Every structure is written in C-alpha cells, then in structure tokens.
Amino acid sequence: MKNSTGNMSELPDISILKCMQCGICSGSCPSGRFMELNIRTLIKKSASGRPVLDEDELWMCTTCYSCQERCPRQIKIVDWLLSVRSKAVHEGNIKPEHKQVIKNLLDTGHAVPINQENIEKRERLGLSSLPSTVVKDDGALKDVKNLLKSCGFDTIINEDQI
Numbered sequence: 083m084k085n086s087t088g089n090m091s092e093l094p095d096i097s098i099l100k101c102m103q104c105g106i107c108s109g110s111c112p113s114g115r116f117m118e119l120n121i122r123t124l125i126k127k128s129a130s131g132r133p134v135l136d137e138d139e140l141w142m143c144t145t146c147y148s149c150q151e152r153c154p155r156q157i158k159i160v161d162w163l164l165s166v167r168s169k170a171v172h173e174g175n176i177k178p179e180h181k182q183v184i185k186n187l188l189d190t191g192h193a194v195p196i197n198q199e200n201i202e203k204r205e206r207l208g209l210s211s212l213p214s215t216v217v218k219d220d221g222a223l224k225d226v227k228n229l230l231k232s233c234g235f236d237t238i239i240n241e242d243q244i
Contacts, residue, residue, distance in 0.1 A: 098129045098162055100155045107149035107159055117142045121149055121159060128166070135170040141177055171238055181239040188236060191216035191226040 101122075108114050108122040119142035128134045143163055150159045170176065183193045190196050192215065201211045216222040230236065 097157045098125050098159075100157055101125050101129060102155060104154060106152050106154060110148040110152045111143075112146060112148065113142050113144050119143060121163070125157075125159065125162075134166060135173055135175050140167055140170060141180065176238065184235050184239050188227060188230055188239075191223050 103122060103126060105122055107125070108120050111119060111121055113119045114121070119139050121139075121143065124134055124137060124139050127137075134140065140163065143160070145160050145164070147160050150157070150161070153159060186193055186195050192213075194200065196212065196217055204213070205211055212218055216226050
C-alpha cells in the first residue's frame with residue numbers, strides 16, 4: 083500500500099484521508115493568495131496515493147498553521163506537510179535555495195548570510211556590524227555546527243549543486 087507521499091514503505095497518513103475537500107485550508111492560507119500554493123489539492127493528491135515529494139508547493143507553505151487551526155476535521159495539515167518535507171529532503175528533493183540556507187547555517191550559525199552587504203545594512207541602521215549571536219562566540223558557533231552535523235545537516239547538501 084502506498085503512503086501519503088507515494089512511497090510503498092509505510093502505511094498511509096490516516097489523518098489526511100479524513101479530508102472532505104471543503105477548501106477552508108486553502109481559503110485560510112495567506113501564502114495561497116500570493117503563490118501557487120493550494121494545500122487542499124496537495125492533500126487530495128497525496129491521499130489518493132500519488133507522489134508529492136517533488137512538488138514545488140511543499141516549499142511554499144510558511145507554516146503559519148492557519149489551515150490547521152481552521153480545519154473542521156482537525157487534520158494536522160502543517161504537521162503532515164513538515165513530515166512530507168522531511169521525507170523529501172531525505173530522498174534528495176530539496177531546492178537549491180534551501181540548500182544554501184543549510185550551508186549558511188553550517189558556516190556561520192545563521193540562515194541569513196553575514197556578508198559585506200548585510201554588515202553594511204546593519205551599520206547604516208546603527209547596529210553593530212555583527213549580531214550578538216553565535217557568530218561572535220567561537221565556542222558557541224562550534225557547538226551549533228556540531229549540533230547541526232549531529233542531525234545530519236551536512237549530509238543534506240552537496241555544495242557542487244548550490
């Protein structure tokens with residue numbers, strides 16, 4: 083039996099099978115107003131056993147939980163989506179932009195690059211050139227890097243593909 087991501091290895095995510103396609107999730111979605119994200123369609127596709135791991139829509143959700151809070155069937159939509167994203171990443175389906183964020187985290191402990199442009203923006207705003215985070219503390223940065231590597235973040239990216 084195929085699971086909700088289209089793989090044969092696990093049982094289906096039963097919760098999304100409760101979806102009655104009412105559209106409240108899609109109507110509540112702030113991202114859906116500005117992008118192609120239609121969470122209802124993604125759930126329908128997944129519930130019918132079709133694979134969704136390579137869908138661009140997986141990455142358009144900002145995880146605001148508006149859909150999940152309003153679902154009349156109390157389906158944990160965002161939790162399901164995060165699970166599917168995790169499976170996608172483990173199968174190598176990850177956007178180059180997300181790989182770059184992982185690389186930034188591994189290099190500096192920050193998702194946003196600490197480059198000359200951002201340093202200059204901070205200084206123009208009257209801030210110190212570097213934020214008061216792990217970037218200023220070699221020991222803390224080393225701890226963050228070790229933590230990320232222990233979670234396998236370094237295996238997710240192939241720097242040649244960024």
